[in-house]
Amino acid sequence: VAVSGFDFEGARVAARNGAGIRFEAGQLTLRRCRFGGNEMGLLTSNDPRAELVLQFSEFAHNLRPDGHNHQLYAGSIASLAVWGCWFHHGSVGHLLKSRAAVSRVFYSRLTDEAGGTSSYELEFPNGGVALVVGNVVQQGPMTDNPIMISYGAEGYRWPRNTLALVHNTLVDELPEGGRCLRVAPGAVDLLAACNLLVGNGAHLEGAAAGEYRANAYAGPEVFADPAGYDYRVARGAALPAPLDPGRREGMPLMPTHEYLHPCATRALGARPALPGALQTRADRHKRASQA
Template sequence: MLAPALALSLAAPLAAQEGGAFTLAETGQSFSTLDQALEAAKPRGEFTWSTILIAPGRYRQCAVQSWGRTVFKARQPGTVVFEGTACEGKAALVLRGRGAVVDGIVFRGIRVPDGNGAGIRSEIGDLTVKDSMFLDSQEGILGGVTGPQKIVIDHSTFAGLGQCDETPDCAHSIYLANQGQVTVTASRFERGRGGHYVKLRVPKVEISGNSFDDSQGAKTNYMIDLSEGATGSITGNAMVQGRNKENWTAFISVAPEARTYSSAGLRIEGNSARLSPGETRSPAFVADASKQRLAIGANTLGPGVRAYEAR
């Protein structure tokens, strides 16, 4: 039997949901659904930031942000879980406002018929994600914007994501395309279920201080895929490649599909890369199809990892 204090703490999230789990911080109003809180924020103006504080709990609901700038913030990081529900057949959060911040939220078990069920679908506006988790879904964060966009992902976890079996096209832990920049820092990627861990179609990247642990991955591809090239930096990342790969030939792939963006001077240094025990194949750390000069500095490579391969 649970001790009274523990029983109370476990019951609190349900009570919070019944009493209005979603609070618009600027007005103090509380609502039973996230959609209601988003609607209440609209009168504050399209260019004004509004913060929605979310009480601990598991929520089988989703929301579409179509207006303004919104911070979705867990009152206690890691205690807010959006699970198993996608809006518009896309994601738990579909973002097409002026901008959004997602802070301390867990997204889990999102699956949709087209194979791209995500925690977050970014369609319009800049996005910052921090201290959040994306677990056991088809995709973690998916987005495609034709114009400039800035996306920052920091101190977040991506595990059990991706697929290549459910639909003709693969899904990935992160898959983003825009004409701006994507920054991924201090985050953890592990236990991929298919596709790439980070797949980007953007002109500039900063991928720094992350951990890629593919030792328990299944049918995965590259750690980092810069599909159409990019400038910027890939620094200070720790990578372990597992044995169960769909494509084992590289850790980082530059411009494998097109040379839309310049890759000249892309800085790759201070990273470590090694193979899981028992892996006998010899992948390249960097597979480069850009036909341009990259700035590859000192990286720590384990036995069997080749430094570079031109494609």
């Protein structure tokens, strides 16, 4: 089943988990849809054969009366694939939570932004294969949880547990500093490569034993307009060149696209020249107070 071009708003139920879509079984592809003002954005069952694909869709401002919510909650399904989507303005819950055996989150934007109070930006509570490539991830100053990405916090249940974080831009705006990544103890194949980390968050290398390569650290001045959530690298900003991140689970991890705001992607004409998600540089934005 494919659904394209719909807005899903205002779902409310007595159990307080009214979702724009509740996906129970089969294969579902959503393109260019928007989920807003529901108690949950999209909620799935735990059918181990179900497969969900999300493309170029937006999830924001979904919350229930007690303040908890998830913009996307994928249960213990076979697979989740996210491409070119925008998750933002969560309230206490997570922007994206997936218990799927295989989760692929590519070229998307997951950002608290002004007023957002989400907990984790990305959570994979039961491990599994999680390939997270080319995403812009921002933790705001009002976050409900100082950890941006969590893996395995509720115990590993899948036979393969692989976490690959590759070419993501990770921005921590928590004043006292948060943690970019928490990985629960266990037999995990962890790769963190070619990410760009900005802010006070702890370095990726402290999360767990794994392979860490060519991650870059910088201040917010590296961006064109961090106050306006424009996380493109400013022209003239010096950053180290990335390396080939290799493969995981039979899939090459070298990005072929970049996220294009809002809810789009752009094909790269060459291999990435910068660490992080966004390869197209931009002029620095001058605000009135800076003019």
